[in-house]
Amino acid sequence: MRRMKPQGRILFAFTAVILCESSAQAETDYAGIARQALGEVIRPGYSALAETTGSLSTEVQDLCQQPSSAALKDAKDAFAASVGAWSKVEILRFGPVTQNQRYERLFYWPD
Known part of the structure; x- marks a missing residue:
């Protein structure tokens, strides 16, 4: 059986320490x-x-x-702003x- 070289043992130990440390720091504040x-x-x-779609409604009514x-x-500008906000x-x-x-109604396009 082959023995690990000293450099390999050091690399293995270093990797193990890093992995253990990173898992200990993995506590995430999800809340x-x-x-x-x-x-x-x-x-x-x-x-x-809400603001941009309100403006869109007003502008379309004015256009009509x-x-x-x-x-x-x-x-058109109000529509572009609404698309950007969405x-x-x-x-x-x-x-x-x-x-x-x-959600689906925002994507509705009449046939």
Whole structure:
């Protein structure tokens, strides 16, 4: 049977120590991560979506009531802002967006 060279033993011992240390430090604060995501990403993202879709509704109503090139541009800009806001939260597949097919209704396109 072959014996391990001294360099191999040192490398093996070093690797074992590193692996043991990293597993001991693997304690993750999942609740803290969730709170941070909620406060910094989820709520602000949905607030921005609500604001931009509210503006979109207003701009489309204005376009329908008084069609013009300027009103069309405003409606397109509001649509682009809404798409941008949605793209920041569309990855979230939990919470109120899953109720009453809200998620799917955002993707509905009439045939």
